[in-house]
Amino acid sequence: MDGTEPVDGIRIEPLSGALGAEVSGIDLGAPLDESRFAVIRQALLDHLVIFFPDQRIGPERQRDIAARFGSVDEEPFIYPLRMPALEGHPEVYRIVKEPRDRSLNLGGFWHADVTYRERPNLGSVVHIVEAPTHGGDTLFSNQYLAYETLSEGMKAMLRRLRAVHSSSMPYGGEAARFPAVARDHAPRPEDRSFEASTHARATTAIIEHDHPVVRRHPESGRCSLYVNRAFTSRFLGMSPEESRPLLEFLWRHAERPEFTCRYRWRRHCLGIWDNRCVLHFALNDYYGQRRVMHRISIHEAARPN
Ligand code: SIN
Numbered sequence: 291m292d293g294t295e296p297v298d299g300i301r302i303e304p305l306s307g308a309l310g311a312e313v314s315g316i317d318l319g320a321p322l323d324e325s326r327f328a329v330i331r332q333a334l335l336d337h338l339v340i341f342f343p344d345q346r347i348g349p350e351r352q353r354d355i356a357a358r359f360g361s362v363d364e365e366p367f368i369y370p371l372r373m374p375a376l377e378g379h380p381e382v383y384r385i386v387k388e389p390r391d392r393s394l395n396l397g398g399f400w401h402a403d404v405t406y407r408e409r410p411n412l413g414s415v416v417h418i419v420e421a422p423t424h425g426g427d428t429l430f431s432n433q434y435l436a437y438e439t440l441s442e443g444m445k446a447m448l449r450r451l452r453a454v455h456s457s458s459m460p461y462g463g464e465a466a467r468f469p470a471v472a473r474d475h476a477p478r479p480e481d482r483s484f485e486a487s488t489h490a491r492a493t494t495a496i497i498e499h500d501h502p503v504v505r506r507h508p509e510s511g512r513c514s515l516y517v518n519r520a521f522t523s524r525f526l527g528m529s530p531e532e533s534r535p536l537l538e539f540l541w542r543h544a545e546r547p548e549f550t551c552r553y554r555w556r557r558h559c560l561g562i563w564d565n566r567c568v569l570h571f572a573l574n575d576y577y578g579q580r581r582v583m584h585r586i587s588i589h590e591a592a593r594p595n
Contacts, residue, residue, distance in 0.1 A: 300329050304337065309432040309568065310551035311337035318345045318355060318560060327358055330562075334413070335510050339430045339551070339563040339570075346558055347417065349379045349584060355560070356415040356586040363411060363587040376584060385416075385583040387426075387576070392469035392481040395574035399465040400431065400545050401520035402565050403587060406457040406497045410594070411565045411587040418555045418583055425472065425576030428561075429552050431569040433514040436544040437504060440515075448503045448540075452526040453517050453533075457497040460523045460530070470577035477577075500526045503540075505594040507566055514567040515544055516594060544569060555583075566590070 299315045313333055316326065333340050356362050364381050376382040385396050403411045437445065459466075469477035503525070505516040519541045524533035553561065563570060565587075 306551035397572035420582040422579035472577035
């Protein structure tokens, strides 16, 4: 479903050849009846990440929308950080970057969210409270395409493998801490100070779970590649050294530009991504500007399989 023919007055415009669509003709501040929610759900299944510009809603409505997809993650937590939540709304965590913040860029690496959990997130609903005038885009990558473009031999081998995902971020974590870049700001080595972060460190032990390397989407039935640079540490039954060369190949493949779209956020935009078949990457190129995103995540109903 895309492009020119609105369904229920809702228009859906694809953003790239790979994934992503902008949805207009709907006011998310008003209650969503079943038929309009069905259009949104189908748009998410078809386009994997969808954006609704100019939605002036508060956290309650954002939560109501998230809850239509599944059970809301009440304790947003990203190891090893306790995320600052919106006051009175522990389920809404605030992804905030201050103009002079050089220490932390949450999500500045290709990843799917919290894949180290037994039941990772089904997806997230984000609302942009403050956007930079330019920069701060998010990139998304279609992991159905990543799987479908592999050779039959590689697909058959991968379908037999499981991979361990670890919250210790064995390879990808460092990139999250890269200081911001801007036209007039080249970061220095001493800018890489994680301790300066305003995010409290949690004491929880490392979380690890294994998942299939190729997973089947519970709604679309399609297979996608399910490894990511941030959290996947090794193939089950293999050492990190044995796993790394194939993981490196798969990560690079998963991040190919032709599988991606890039979204430029505007204030009041609401975005929803399907964390089961999409990777994302938050660009850190807006030093000197403020960006505030409210994010609510949704639990997967069952373990990936
Ligand atoms: C994330 O959830 O990884 C952050 C996304 C973003 O800030 O664009």
